Amino acid sequence: MKFFDREREINEILHILNREPDDIYFIYGPLNSGKTALIKHIIENKLSDDYKVFYINFRTYLISEKREFIEAIFTTKKDDFFEKIKDKDEVLNLITKGVRILTGIPIPEVEFDKLFEEKINDAFQYLNSLLLEVKKSGKKPILIFDELQMIKDVVLNTENQRFSAFPSLRFGNGQKYLLKELFQFLVSLTKEQHLCHVFCLSSDSLFIEYVYSTGELEGRAKYLLVDDFDKETALKFMDFLAVENNINLTNEDKELIYSYVGGKPKDIKYVVEESKFKDLREILEFMLKDAVQKLDMFLDMLNYSKPKVDVGDEVIEIKKDNVIEALKLFKDEYEVSKKHIPVPVYTYLIKRNILFLNPIEGILKPQSYLVWNAIKRLL
Numbered sequence: 523m524k525f526f527d528r529e530r531e532i533n534e535i536l537h538i539l540n541r542e543p544d545d546i547y548f549i550y551g552p553l554n555s556g557k558t559a560l561i562k563h564i565i566e567n568k569l570s571d572d573y574k575v576f577y578i579n580f581r582t583y584l585i586s587e588k589r590e591f592i593e594a595i596f597t598t599k600k601d602d603f604f605e606k607i608k609d610k611d612e613v614l615n616l617i618t619k620g621v622r623i624l625t626g627i628p629i630p631e632v633e634f635d636k637l638f639e640e641k642i643n644d645a646f647q648y649l650n651s652l653l654l655e656v657k658k659s660g661k662k663p664i665l666i667f668d669e670l671q672m673i674k675d676v677v678l679n680t681e682n683q684r685f686s687a688f689p690s691l692r693f694g695n696g697q698k699y700l701l702k703e704l705f706q707f708l709v710s711l712t713k714e715q716h717l718c719h720v721f722c723l724s725s726d727s728l729f730i731e732y733v734y735s736t737g738e739l740e741g742r743a744k745y746l747l748v749d750d751f752d753k754e755t756a757l758k759f760m761d762f763l764a765v766e767n768n769i770n771l772t773n774e775d776k777e778l779i780y781s782y783v784g785g786k787p788k789d790i791k792y793v794v795e796e797s798k799f800k801d802l803r804e805i806l807e808f809m810l811k812d813a814v815q816k817l818d819m820f821l822d823m824l825n826y827s828k829p830k831v832d833v834g835d836e837v838i839e840i841k842k843d844n845v846i847e848a849l850k851l852f853k854d855e856y857e858v859s860k861k862h863i864p865v866p867v868y869t870y871l872i873k874r875n876i877l878f879l880n881p882i883e884g885i886l887k888p889q890s891y892l893v894w895n896a897i898k899r900l901l
């Protein structure tokens with residue numbers, strides 16, 4: 523995949539990497555806006571060998587307990603195969619020499635097995651000492667967690683037990699959330715030891731809202747939005763893809779594409795690539811019909827199901843009328859202040875991937891232009 527633009531975001535992240543680590547950075551944005559593509563582009567193409575990157579993507583794992591978290595973090599892969607590591611020398615070799623990007627934290631096999639019995643802090647302690655070794659070797663470590671929200675419900679000392687306490691992540695009966703322990707560790711890596719750059723990526727805006735409003739990260743975390751492209755950039759992206767795919771797009775074509783899918787990179791790419799073989803208007807109408815059908819089905823289901831949402835300490839039932847009332851606000855506006863929609867209703871619409879919340883601005887918008895167009899057609 524050839525990467526397009528994002529100059530401002532790239533410069534900002536490179537600027538952060540040039541400074542001493544001090545904050546945890548949360549990279550957030552709507553679904554498929556290009557967060558992973560951006561961070562991968564930077565670590566693969568924009569960094570010198572002075573950096574050592576540990577990139578961990580939780581998306582590929584189903585994490586419901588500590589054991590799975592440890593597996594996700596400490597499993598290193600080479601050419602897509604799981605790698606077995608013999609001893610400490612091999613680990614040292616990997617982290618001080620070897621490739622710039624590791625997709626996991628290397629650990630000798632025997633020590634890996636021990637981690638399952640030990641406390642989670644021992645795993646963090648191991649990671650800490652490994653990062654110190656990286657720094658000692660003259661390299662700057664970077665830790666990246668992609669789709670971090672995947673661990674939000676994991677409870678530490680009561681294995682196999684899951685709670686739907688999110689977004690409040692309440693403590694009770696001596697339970698400890700893995701996420702809280704991880705945050706403490708990440709604060710120590712950044713604010714306290716200035717040892718390692720930390721980036722956490724997520725498209726779950728309720729998760730980002732939780733992180734943003736939780737006291738323990740106050741003054742210790744910063745937020746970078748990777749949004750869908752604005753109109754001018756989206757049109758340029760279409761030109762870029764047209765060249766890549768060796769096709770011709772007129773200004774009218776580009777305007778038409780934008781009117782259906784807006785600035786969502788994934789959708790634009792799909793449309794341009796498909797237009798090599800199919801009629802442009804047909805592709806776009808098909809995509810919109812699909813979005814309309816999904817929204818229609820979702821609304822129909824509300825006649826039968828009685829969805830409930832956890833808000834603070836209360837469980838609230840969501841009513842179809844309130845959902846429709848909320849969605850109708852988007853008929854004339856792409857963005858609406860979250861103040862205009864009751865918290866349980868917008869929470870539910872975000873969970874169902876219909877709305878996206880920018881918690882820093884307090885703004886709600888449809889997850890995509892397609893969803894927006896579907897709202898306008900249906901309601």
Ligand SMILES: Nc1ncnc2c1ncn2[C@@H]1O[C@H](COP(=O)(O)OP(=O)(O)OP(=O)(O)O)[C@@H](O)[C@H]1O
Binds near residue numbers: 525
């Ligand atoms: N700057 C870009 N240049 C070229 N293609 C891009 C760019 N940004 C995104 N894309 C395309 O859009 C697709 C979706 O991007 P990506 O998976 O990075 O989104 P994301 O925001 O990480 O998604 P998720 O919401 O699932 O976390 C990519 O696979 C790529 O094809």
